[in-house]
Amino acid sequence: MATVDILLPTCNRLESLIFTLSGIASQTLTDIHVIIADQSSQTVENSPIVKTITRLIETRGGSVEYHYRFPSQGITEQRDFLLDRATAGSVLYLDDDVFMEPWVVDRLWQTLITQKCGFVGAFPTGLSYREDVRLQQQIVEFWEGSVHPEIVNPGSPQWERWQLHRAANLYHVNQRLPLGETRLYKVAWIASCILYDREKLLEIGGFSFWTKLPRYHSGEEVLVQNILMRKWGGCAIIPSGTYHAEVPSTVLNDKGTVDGHALDLLPEMIKKYTPEDTPLFR
Template identity: 70%
Template sequence: MSAIDILLPTYNRLASFIMTLSGIAAQSFTDINLIVADQSQEPTLQHQVVQTLRRVIEARGGSVAWHERPQIHGIVEQRDFLLKQSSAPHVLYLDDDVFMEPWVIEKLLTVLQAEQCAFVGAFPAGLSHRDDRRPQQEIVELWEGPVRPEAVDPGSPQWERWQLHRAANLYHASQALPPGTYRLYKVAWIASCILYDRQKLVDIGGFSFWPRLPRYHSGEEVLVQNLLMRRWGGCAIMPSGTYYSQVSTTVLNEAGTVDGHALDLLPEMIERYAPQTSRTGARL
């Protein structure tokens, strides 16, 4: 069994997917098992470059499992499927539009093991915004001391932490750090590159709520991370070492919107999985 299962869903974004695979193939940490759930109309594994990158990952000590699946139920069902294929103690949910610098997985694992929290993320920058400075959105709440449980309620001041994850705000904020240093910061939620403690994720039900959402939806990781933070805490690293390809999303309906949001399930999920947590995350 590998130390980390990388859970990678993809759909009709071949060039972006190749970028993501390239980042995986170049990681300094190689005790990985890559699990791909491919719903592309033209299976990605038919392409020679994809086959080559798979071989590179395997030659450097990793393993690869490939699943070609029909696109029926949407992204949260994909995440649920991938989690059910995993067995490693840590799972990295990685989107098919993210490039990782070679040190990212090793750093995420080091932090997760040291902090014993539920997840640690590395939020990608959209470098088309490299010259788009937004100081009012670059506010960072650092963790001073160990990562602790906390309740971040929608509409609360802490919910506004999401502003840091727009454009290249985190990238700009990270430039204030001395070279070679890293800090942990507080999040409302984090997307696209998140290392989870697998057992903790399973303990709050993972993504098994997918049948309750419409085909086109959003917010599935917002929901699970909110529950995880209430019980064990979560964080993110800066700098992140990750970058978006900035290709168009593939999870919207024909109108370019969604038909439902997973966060609508939050009150009942708190009651089911974190009923004894207060607004500060402390046990009552």
């Protein structure tokens, strides 16, 4: 069993997948098992570059497992499939358009083990926004002491924490920290690169709710993170050490939109997985 399973869904993004795999191959934590679920119109497994990077991951002590799953039944079903195949205590859901600096997986894992929370994320910067400084969106709430459970309801003041994850806001906040300083901060939710405690994620059903969603949807990680925060807390790291490829999304319908949002399931998830006396709104 690996220390960390990296769960990597991909769909019609060979270039950015190579970008992502290159970051995985450079990680200082090498005891990793990468599970790729490919829903591309043409398999990426036979790409010479993908094969070479796979060999590199294996040579450095990791392993790679590949599944071709065309056609797609939606991103949440993909995440559910990947989780079913994971065995490590910590699982990293990594989007196929994110590059990680070499220390990222190890720092996420060390944080998850130390804090004993539900998840810890590393939000990627879009470097095309390096010169776009948005001070009004750069409010950050650092965790002082250990991470603990909290209720963050949609529409609450805490929900506005999502603004920090726009453009290059987190990058600009990091530039104001003393050189070498690392911090944990509070989130409403976090996308793209999130390490979960697998047992805690399974305790709230993982992504098994995919059957309740339309084919084209969003918000599946927003939903599970909201429940995990209520029970065990969650956080993110700064600096994040991750960068976004800034390529178009592949989870939208032909109109470029979605047909539903997983957060619509929040009330029933709260009722099912949190104590009866936990208020829906606070």
